Amino acid sequence: MHYQTESWGSYMSSRSASDPLERVQRLASENAVVIFSISSCCMCHAIKRLFCGMGVNPTVYELDEDPRGKEMEKALMRLLGTSSAVPVVFIGGKLVGAMDRVMASHINGTLVPLLKEAGALWL
Amino acid sequence: MASHRVGETGLSGSGPSNQHMPYAVLQGIGLPSTNFINQQGSSFDFGELEEAFVLQGVKLGDDAKKPFFTTRPAATLEMFPSWPMRFQQTSRGSSKSEEESSDSGSAQNTDAQFEPESSITNKALEQVLDQNQLQQQQQVEMMASDTSRTRPTPNQQAKSLRKGSPSSTSEKILDAKTLRRLAQNREAARKSRLRKKAYVQQLESSRIKLTQLEQDLHRARSQGMFVGVGGGGGGGGAGGNISSGAALFDMEYGRWLEDEQRYMSELRTGLQAQLSDGDLRLLVDRYLSHYDEIFHLKAVAAKSDVFHLVTGIWTSPAERCFIWMGGFRPSELIKILMAQLDAFTEQQLMGICSLKQSSQQAEEALSQGLEQLHQSLADTIASEPLSLGDGTTTNNVADYMGQMAVALAKLSNLEGFVRQADNLRQQTLHQIRRILTIRQAARCFLAIGEYYNRLRALSSLWTTRPRENMIGDESSGQTTTELQMVQHNHTHFSNY
Numbered sequence: 031m032h033y034q035t036e037s038w039g040s041y042m043s044s045r046s047a048s049d050p051l052e053r054v055q056r057l058a059s060e061n062a063v064v065i066f067s068i069s070s071c072c073m074c075h076a077i078k079r080l081f082c083g084m085g086v087n088p089t090v091y092e093l094d095e096d097p098r099g100k101e102m103e104k105a106l107m108r109l110l111g112t113s114s115a116v117p118v119v120f121i122g123g124k125l126v127g128a129m130d131r132v133m134a135s136h137i138n139g140t141l142v143p144l145l146k147e148a149g150a151l152w153l
Numbered sequence: 154m155a156s157h158r159v160g161e162t163g164l165s166g167s168g169p170s171n172q173h174m175p176y177a178v179l180q181g182i183g184l185p186s187t188n189f190i191n192q193q194g195s196s197f198d199f200g201e202l203e204e205a206f207v208l209q210g211v212k213l214g215d216d217a218k219k220p221f222f223t224t225r226p227a228a229t230l231e232m233f234p235s236w237p238m239r240f241q242q243t244s245r246g247s248s249k250s251e252e253e254s255s256d257s258g259s260a261q262n263t264d265a266q267f268e269p270e271s272s273i274t275n276k277a278l279e280q281v282l283d284q285n286q287l288q289q290q291q292q293v294e295m296m297a298s299d300t301s302r303t304r305p306t307p308n309q310q311a312k313s314l315r316k317g318s319p320s321s322t323s324e325k326i327l328d329a330k331t332l333r334r335l336a337q338n339r340e341a342a343r344k345s346r347l348r349k350k351a352y353v354q355q356l357e358s359s360r361i362k363l364t365q366l367e368q369d370l371h372r373a374r375s376q377g378m379f380v381g382v383g384g385g386g387g388g389g390g391a392g393g394n395i396s397s398g399a400a401l402f403d404m405e406y407g408r409w410l411e412d413e414q415r416y417m418s419e420l421r422t423g424l425q426a427q428l429s430d431g432d433l434r435l436l437v438d439r440y441l442s443h444y445d446e447i448f449h450l451k452a453v454a455a456k457s458d459v460f461h462l463v464t465g466i467w468t469s470p471a472e473r474c475f476i477w478m479g480g481f482r483p484s485e486l487i488k489i490l491m492a493q494l495d496a497f498t499e500q501q502l503m504g505i506c507s508l509k510q511s512s513q514q515a516e517e518a519l520s521q522g523l524e525q526l527h528q529s530l531a532d533t534i535a536s537e538p539l540s541l542g543d544g545t546t547t548n549n550v551a552d553y554m555g556q557m558a559v560a561l562a563k564l565s566n567l568e569g570f571v572r573q574a575d576n577l578r579q580q581t582l583h584q585i586r587r588i589l590t591i592r593q594a595a596r597c598f599l600a601i602g603e604y605y606n607r608l609r610a611l612s613s614l615w616t617t618r619p620r621e622n623m624i625g626d627e628s629s630g631q632t633t634t635e636l637q638m639v640q641h642n643h644t645h646f647s648n649y
Contacts, residue, residue, distance in 0.1 A: 062261075063646065070529070071566075072179055072522045072523070072525045072526040072563075072568070072570075073568055073573070075521065075522050075525045075575075076518045076519050076522025076523075076525075076570075077518065077522075078519060079517070079518045079521045079522065080514060080515060080517075080518035083514050083517055083518060084514060114569075129569075129573055130572075130573060130576045132411055133515050133573065133576060133577055133580065134576065134580045136511045136514070136515055137508065137511055137512060137515065137577065137580040137581055137584050138580065138583075138584050138587070139507060139508075139511070139635075140583075142511075143544065
């Protein structure tokens with residue numbers, strides 16, 4: 031699992047302030063498995079452990095450590111339609127959802143094929 | 154066979170025989186006898202009647218008020234939908250009275266043909282609530298014999314939905330187009346009947362639940378008030394007042410357990426009776442949706458009193474041993490099932506093993522998340538100095554309250570974990586249903602139910618176990634009583 035903290039600076043200087051949702055989408059499509067999280071959130075910790083336990087190496091963005099994290103958080107809240115923006119998982123650039131959707135898809139056997147398809151998991 | 158009867162009754166477009174005829178025709182055609190729904194749309198009756206008059210060459214001057222089936226026990230195999238008020242009887246249980254009152258009932262039908270939905274369900278509800286499920290069998294037999302009886306029902310004013318029925322159609326000239334149209338109509342009618350059946354059943358069960366809930370809520374509130382007055386004291390001391398949300402949940406859970414026993418015995422008899430897969434599927438799905446209900450109830454309870462769920466007070470002591478995040482551990486359940494049931498296909502075995510693995514991974518993830526919550530909470534509570542070295546603690550009220558506020562926010566995350574755990578349980582049960590065949594799923598759910606029954610039995614044995622005397626001869630007395638206890642328990646268990 032790697033945390034994208036160092037490259038915030040380069041993002042800010044090279045790109046103009048874009049729509050937070052666009053930014054979310056862009057970040058989400060740059061890696062196979064992307065998790066938006068908050069460092070103090072325990073459910074986020076749980077979801078990270080879930081992926082690590084499966085042998086996946088997700089890319090984690092801690093929104094509380096991002097200067098534009100607040101806007102992204104609001105955008106995610108609108109996207110998900112819930113009061114809690116995090117954790118939220120994107121696989122292969124596509125939105126999978128929050129913890130309940132991720133767990134449901136793991137239980138019904140659709141998560142692993144999705145991960146394999148995105149190249150995040152090998153046999 | 155049906156046509157013979159029709160011929161005998163000398164149909165000529167009069168009311169009573171018309172009532173007969175559709176049913177008889179249906180029997181002849183072999184449509185399921187359960188589909189007698191009086192829908193408000195006109196398309197429903199069309200297919201059958203159209204077919205009926207074309208095939209039988211009989212004039213239908215009336216709309217199709219189908220034979221009346223009073224009872225609609227909510228939890229039975231054959232779900233007879235409710236009927237319009239005018240057909241509903243006041244007593245049930247004897248097939249004779251059923252026919253008679255339906256006759257008298259239909260006499261009142263002069264105006265509108267269709268009852269509003271609500272009054273249908275009203276009447277049906279009353280029927281259902283009183284209905285003994287065994288009568289279902291009687292119904293079937295009664296209906297089968299009904300067709301042989303002439304029904305002297307008065308003719309009804311028809312705002313006829315039928316097409317014109319000239320007697321010229323008495324000859325059986327059927328072209329391919331007509332046949333196809335008839336078949337399509339039949340299919341559409343059948344589908345809309347099934348939809349309506351499902352909808353009505355849903356409505357009725359929700360209404361029953363609603364009234365029961367209202368009663369329980371009323372009772373809980375009055376109980377809550379009593380406790381508040383009598384118990385007194387500061388909020389929730391040890392053994393103090395139980396919160397109203399928790400009390401309500403306990404009551405709902407008690408009722409859910411009773412319903413579960415009922416559904417279990419249905420499954421059991423269904424399996425023993427070698428029901429068809431279709432019928433068994435209905436039972437299994439109902440059992441599963443019953444479980445969905447308890448998860449929903451738990452979600453509601455978690456909002457008001459998550460600690461009640463987490464500590465497991467609502468379960469029996471033996472169940473409480475195994476509690477994980479407010480309920481059962483899905484992977485444990487799967488392990489039990491794998492040991493119990495045999496004869497899995499290779500594919501099923503793989504599916505179950507992968508389910509076990511994924512549920513274990515999910516449980517592990519949630520447990521680790523919860524552990525972090527504990528750690529974080531502990532850190533917050535201890536963040537203000539607990540002791541200043543001289544035995545005193547900090548006097549800074551503002552800091553203390555700030556610390557408490559942070560801790561409160563963290564504690565509220567507990568609800569999220571219980572909800573995710575319940576979500577995991579629910580998904581696991583549904584996945585089990587998907588992997589297995591319908592018979593296996595039925596046996597499986599029965600096994601689960603029986604397992605928890607035994608845990609609850611163990612709990613009650615435990616609470617009523619004989620305790621040794623404190624006074625008197627301890628050494629020998631103790632061993633004897635312990636042995637007696639063990640034997641007592643063994644005898645009980647052998648019954649299970």
